[in-house]
Amino acid sequence: MGKLAILGGEPVRRKPLPTVNDKSGRNIGEEELKLLKSVIESGRLFRYSGNMVSSFEEEFANFLGVKYAIASTSGTAALHIATGAAGLGPGMEVLTSPITDAGTIIAILGQNSIPVFADIDPDTYNISPEDVKRRITEKTKAIIAVHLFGLPVDMDPLLELAEDKGLTVIEDCAQAYLAEYKGRLVGTIGDFGCFSLQQSKHMFTGDGGITVTNDEELARRARLFMDKGWDRSLGLPRAYVTIGFNYRMTELQGAVARAQLKKVKWVVEKRRAVAESLTKKLSGIEGVYTPKVPKGFKHSYWLYPLKLELSMFKAPLNDIVKAITAEGIPAGAGYIGKPIYMAPIFTEKRGYGGSKCPGCVHFTAKTYVTVKDYALKPKKP
Numbered sequence: 001m002g003k004l005a006i007l008g009g010e011p012v013r014r015k016p017l018p019t020v021n022d023k024s025g026r027n028i029g030e031e032e033l034k035l036l037k038s039v040i041e042s043g044r045l046f047r048y049s050g051n052m053v054s055s056f057e058e059e060f061a062n063f064l065g066v067k068y069a070i071a072s073t074s075g076t077a078a079l080h081i082a083t084g085a086a087g088l089g090p091g092m093e094v095l096t097s098p099i100t101d102a103g104t105i106i107a108i109l110g111q112n113s114i115p116v117f118a119d120i121d122p123d124t125y126n127i128s129p130e131d132v133k134r135r136i137t138e139k140t141k142a143i144i145a146v147h148l149f150g151l152p153v154d155m156d157p158l159l160e161l162a163e164d165k166g167l168t169v170i171e172d173c174a175q176a177y178l179a180e181y182k183g184r185l186v187g188t189i190g191d192f193g194c195f196s197l198q199q200s201k202h203m204f205t206g207d208g209g210i211t212v213t214n215d216e217e218l219a220r221r222a223r224l225f226m227d228k229g230w231d232r233s234l235g236l237p238r239a240y241v242t243i244g245f246n247y248r249m250t251e252l253q254g255a256v257a258r259a260q261l262k263k264v265k266w267v268v269e270k271r272r273a274v275a276e277s278l279t280k281k282l283s284g285i286e287g288v289y290t291p292k293v294p295k296g297f298k299h300s301y302w303l304y305p306l307k308l309e310l311s312m313f314k315a316p317l318n319d320i321v322k323a324i325t326a327e328g329i330p331a332g333a334g335y336i337g338k339p340i341y342m343a344p345i346f347t348e349k350r351g352y353g354g355s356k357c358p359g360c361v362h363f364t365a366k367t368y369v370t371v372k373d374y375a376l377k378p379k380k381p
Contacts, residue, residue, distance in 0.1 A: 006326040013328030020200040027263045028204075028256075035255035045251045047071075048232070052254030057210070059261055066188055066212045068219035070226050071254065075174040075196025076103030077226075077247040078209030079144070080110050082192035084244070085211075085221035086168040088113045088141055095135055096144040096172075097127040098339035098360045103196075104144055104172050105340055116140070117341050119357035123292045125149070125305065129157035131357075136161065142168040147176035147186050149335075150271075150300035151293065155181050155189050162190075170194065175302035177202040178268045182296040187212055192222075197253070202267050202300065203260035205253040268300050275301040287312030303335070307363075 003009030018025025035052065044050040053071050061069040072078050088094065090112040096104055098117040108115045118131040126148050143162060145153040153171075162169045169190030173179070177195065179186045187193025195201075197208030211226075213219050221242070224231060229244030249257075279290040289307035293299050313320060317333050324331040339360045340346070 004323055004326070005328075006323045011326065011328045016328035017330055019330050026204070027267055028260070031259040031262065032256045035259050036252060039251045039255045047248050047251055047254065050251040050254075052251040052258060053249045054254075056249075056254045056257045056261065059258060060210055061212060063261060064185055064188055064193070064212055066193070067214045068212065068216070068222075070211045070219065070222045071249040071257070072209040072211065072226050072247040073249060073253075074103070074207045074247075075101075075172075075194065075198060075201075075209040076106055077245070078194040078196065078211045079103060079107035079170065079172060080245070081209075081211045081222045081225050081247060082170045082194050083107045083111050083113070083142070084225040085213075085218050086142055086170065086191065087221075088168075091139060092141040093137060093139040094142045094144060095127075095132050095140060097146040097148065098341050098357045099125060099148055099336060099363070100146045100172065100340055101174070101336070102340065102343070102345075103174070104146060105345075108144070113141070114139075115341075117339070117357055117360075120360045120363065121154070122359050122363070124151055124154075124294065125363060126151060126153045128359075129154055129161070132158060133161055136165060136167075140165065140167060142170060144170045144172055145190065146172040147179055149291075149305055150176045150179050150302040151291065152176065152179050152181035152186050152297050152299075154294070159189070168192075174198075174201065176300050177264055178298075179300040180298035188214075191215065191218060197257060197260075200302075202271070202302065203257070203264040205256040205260065208249055208253045208257060209247075210257075271301040272299070275299065275304050278304060282306070305335075 005011040039050060039052060042050060047053040057069040057071050070081060072081055088111040092113045093116045094108045094113050095116050095118050099120060105115050116135055118127050118135050120126060121128045127145060132143060143158055145158055147153055158169060171187050171190045171193045173187040173193050174196035176186045181189060187195065191213060193212045195210050197203060197205040199206055211222055224242050225244045226247045227244060228246055229240045229242040231239045231241045282288055282290050287309035291305055310317060321331050321333045339357060
């Protein structure tokens with residue numbers, strides 16, 4: 001083996017792999033421009049003045065095989081729409097993962113509900129159904145299952161718990177486009193599926209989100225919650241029939257989303273191919289643990305997480321990441337740094353900081369590397 005690039009050697013990749021902010025690393029171009037041009041030329045950028053957003057909603061619902069889809073401004077908004085439509089309110093408890101973006105938690109706190117964190121499965125890093133069961137109380141009203149990095153949560157045990165206890169199940173699919181659980185697409189399994197269109201996701205509009213459901217009444221509530229509680233079907237004067245927010249997607253976002261939707265299957269297939277190649281090459285290296293994908297699960301690889309046995313290495317995690325990056329491969333130490341319940345918003349307020357998930361603490365603090373944005377240079381599907 002030659003000298004490491006970080007020590008002055010020749011990098012493995014003379015041209016570094018692209019990141020999410022490099023156009024060469026994203027599948028975007030003429031198709032998006034064509035639809036954007038039509039919106040600009042129409043002069044109709046508001047979602048209820050044009051048809052881009054409504055068309056995207058219909059196309060996305062058909063893509064997943066669900067009945068209803070409600071587009072919004074972000075993945076956070078998509079989740080908040082779900083918690084709002086589910087009727088979550090003050091003092092209600094919502095079980096979720098301690099390894100997640102703040103958007104998951106904001107959707108709970110936004111309803112004055114209480115996030116309760118269940119520990120993770122040490123092999124999948126997803127929420128543990130056994131720990132979820134242990135933490136259910138009479139105040140528990142919902143579960144938000146975060147399909148971390150693109151690997152589905154083990155949903156059947158959660159669905160059984162939900163049915164037994166009368167809980168709403170919300171899937172956070174921000175990182176998991178086209179991931180599959182026992183033949184079912186994530187987002188179609190629970191009461192709601194919530195997706196993100198943020199810059200780094202499999203398909204993107206810069207920011208954006210979409211909430212899906214098969215329940216007509218939940219869809220009605222979700223659409224009201226997205227649009228300030230305004231029931232437009234009642235005509236004028238304006239009928240604000242419930243609390244809601246302005247989470248309306250613009251026609252510009254809708255245009256980009258429609259073009260991106262046609263490409264996302266190809267993007268996921270390419271990511272899977274690259275990830276499987278990485279797994280094959282890295283498997284068997286002592287102290288390096290590649291992602292475990294249970295039988296019947298299909299990963300969509302938003303990130304590629306590597307768990308390291310640091311006692312086997314002669315360098316701390318941050319130095320290992322620097323060495324990988326120097327070879328032209330984007331990588332980061334961990335994901336969110338530490339469990340979300342250790343963030344100041346929780347530790348400085350009574351009631352949120354004591355969930356104590358030791359498996360999660362160990363995982364987030366010291367043991368893994370995420371290999372980022374290993375997408376191939378885009379080609380037309």
